Amino acid sequence: MKHIKTLNTQTLNNTMRKGGCGECQTSCQSACKTSCTVGNQTCEQKR
Amino acid sequence: MVHQYKNNGYHIVLDVNSGSVHVTDEICYDMIGQLKKLGVENNISMLDEESVLAGLKTELRQAYSERDIEETFEDIKELTRLGQLFTKDIYEDYIGDVKKRKTVVKALCIHIAHDCNLACKYCFAEEGEYHGRRALMSYEVGKKALDFLIANSGNRRNLEVDFFGGEPLMNWQVVKDLVAYGREQEKIHNKNFRFTLTTNGVLLNDEVQEFVNKEMDNVVLSLDGRKEVNDKMRPFRNGKGSYDLIVPKFKKLADSRNQQKYYVRGTFTRENLDFSRDVLHFADLGFEQISIEPVVGEDSDFYSIKKEDLPQIFEEYDVLAKEMIEREKAGKGFQFFHFMLDLDGGPCVAKRLSGCGSGTEYLAVTPWGDLHPCHQFVGEERFLMGNVDDGIVKPEIADEFRGCSVYSKEKCRNCFAKFYCSGGCMANAYKFHGSIHDTYDIACEMERKRVECAIMIKAAMADEERM
Numbered sequence: 001m002k003h004i005k006t007l008n009t010q011t012l013n014n015t016m017r018k019g020g021c022g023e024c025q026t027s028c029q030s031a032c033k034t035s036c037t038v039g040n041q042t043c044e045q046k047r
Numbered sequence: 048m049v050h051q052y053k054n055n056g057y058h059i060v061l062d063v064n065s066g067s068v069h070v071t072d073e074i075c076y077d078m079i080g081q082l083k084k085l086g087v088e089n090n091i092s093m094l095d096e097e098s099v100l101a102g103l104k105t106e107l108r109q110a111y112s113e114r115d116i117e118e119t120f121e122d123i124k125e126l127t128r129l130g131q132l133f134t135k136d137i138y139e140d141y142i143g144d145v146k147k148r149k150t151v152v153k154a155l156c157i158h159i160a161h162d163c164n165l166a167c168k169y170c171f172a173e174e175g176e177y178h179g180r181r182a183l184m185s186y187e188v189g190k191k192a193l194d195f196l197i198a199n200s201g202n203r204r205n206l207e208v209d210f211f212g213g214e215p216l217m218n219w220q221v222v223k224d225l226v227a228y229g230r231e232q233e234k235i236h237n238k239n240f241r242f243t244l245t246t247n248g249v250l251l252n253d254e255v256q257e258f259v260n261k262e263m264d265n266v267v268l269s270l271d272g273r274k275e276v277n278d279k280m281r282p283f284r285n286g287k288g289s290y291d292l293i294v295p296k297f298k299k300l301a302d303s304r305n306q307q308k309y310y311v312r313g314t315f316t317r318e319n320l321d322f323s324r325d326v327l328h329f330a331d332l333g334f335e336q337i338s339i340e341p342v343v344g345e346d347s348d349f350y351s352i353k354k355e356d357l358p359q360i361f362e363e364y365d366v367l368a369k370e371m372i373e374r375e376k377a378g379k380g381f382q383f384f385h386f387m388l389d390l391d392g393g394p395c396v397a398k399r400l401s402g403c404g405s406g407t408e409y410l411a412v413t414p415w416g417d418l419h420p421c422h423q424f425v426g427e428e429r430f431l432m433g434n435v436d437d438g439i440v441k442p443e444i445a446d447e448f449r450g451c452s453v454y455s456k457e458k459c460r461n462c463f464a465k466f467y468c469s470g471g472c473m474a475n476a477y478k479f480h481g482s483i484h485d486t487y488d489i490a491c492e493m494e495r496k497r498v499e500c501a502i503m504i505k506a507a508m509a510d511e512e513r514m
Binding site: 001002003004005006007008009010011012013015016018019020021022023024025026027028029030033034035037038039040041042043044 | 060064065066067068069070071072074075118119122123125126130131134137138141145148150151153154156171203204205207209211241243245265267310312314340341342343384385387388389390391392393394395396397398399403404405408409421422423466467468469471472475490494498501502505506509
């Protein structure tokens with residue numbers, strides 16, 4: 001496409017099938033203890 | 048929902064529900080704006096109506112050629128067909144089902160010491176005491192906490208334990224004994240403990256470092272940045288600054304872990320709204336894993352972030368983002384926790400929309416064994432859920448937290464950042480509004496800005512790769 005460059009190849013709805021296993025890290029166990037930052041957590045299945 | 052913004056020369060379009068991020072040229076950016084105004088987000092079949100293209104030509108013909116308008120319109124239609132633009136929110140029922148599942152406990156924040164050797168002015172633990180008494184957790188209570196975690200973790204294999212305080216190194220022997228107990232128990236129960244230590248570094252020495260490097264999956268090192276900034280907010284009880292004692296120890300520890308699996312973590316306040324300089328100070332010291340978070344305080348506290356501080360804070364995030372791009376290009380890159388974003392390999396949508404897990408998957412344990420929804424609810428009697436002897440005795444509190452998601456929060460419904468913050472910190476929402484189903488508005492504003500900056504960095508780095 002001439003006018004648009006898309007940065008990602010995956011869409012969120014694709015994660016509905018296999019997602020929700022819950023093995024991933026709790027967000028407050030990483031570094032945030034006073035905010036809630038989830039978007040930067042790693043998926044355990046892709047670790 | 049589509050969110051569009053300009054930052055650092057980039058025209059960015061975020062299709063919120065698919066998570067797709069597009070960098071567009073000006074005509075495409077303007078056209079998407081026009082289509083939003085027409086209501087295409089709610090009815091994509093409008094893109095097939097001839098009158099829509101005709102209307103766009105009327106609106107845009109002064110600035111762009113008819114050929115460019117037609118070509119751009121075709122690009123937008125194609126992206127929509129691919130499910131990467133103007134997608135619908137299809138997750139509400141799905142999250143409802145996910146949240147109805149029986150949850151297991153997978154993480155504990157163990158308050159190993161309600162005591163501290165620093166007297167940080169903004170401490171939500173009130174110098175380690177959490178509105179209560181000074182106390183150190185005994186080995187017996189700690190063992191029961193780990194037993195509770197194993198017993199309530201179901202089939203979950205990875206179990207997280209954060210040794211937190213106050214200052215955990217003030218009860219170091221018990222930390223070591225509990226790690227040994229955990230290692231013994233994980234073999235018996237087929238679990239894998241991931242331990243984290245959060246420390247201010249005052250008592251950090253070679254023996255601690257060696258143990259931490261052997262046993263701790265993550266270490267959070269508390270420091271605020273430049274010496275004058277740190278020493279003003281993080282003094283010893285006698286008022287003396289802590290920077291000079293701590294920085295060499297943290298540098299040594301970070302290097303000994305090959306600059307991985309740790310964060311040097313600071314708090315910025317109204318006293319250092321130029322906090323990008325503190326982040327860069329950390330980077331200049333050689334730290335590669337950096338987090339600096341906004342303080343959360345009472346409105347009356349002199350250091351609290353006020354609404355009128357937001358423009359300056361936004362500017363600081365912009366300055367930081369641009370500098371990070373330059374350093375990355377120069378081979379001197381570092382991670383800033385709040386700008387970390389994995390556009391392809393990030394968490395699943397269930398994780399993104401269901402909240403941090405406090406009160407259900409994640410609990411805090413006090414030195415005397417009481418269970419609370421998270422470390423920030425410790426000291427709040429209304430949120431006392433049970434204890435390590437009797438387990439959860441107030442399941443209704445867990446149910447209240449289980450029912451909390453971005454769909455239970457009115458303010459989140461139309462927010463483009465809901466897939467990145469998961470509805471924000473419930474403790475902060477309760478602190479400012481008396482309800483976990485609300486949000487802490489100033490934090491929301493900052494989160495939105497951080498998401499915008501993080502995406503812009505991705506756009507800039509994608510440019511770099513292409514060149």
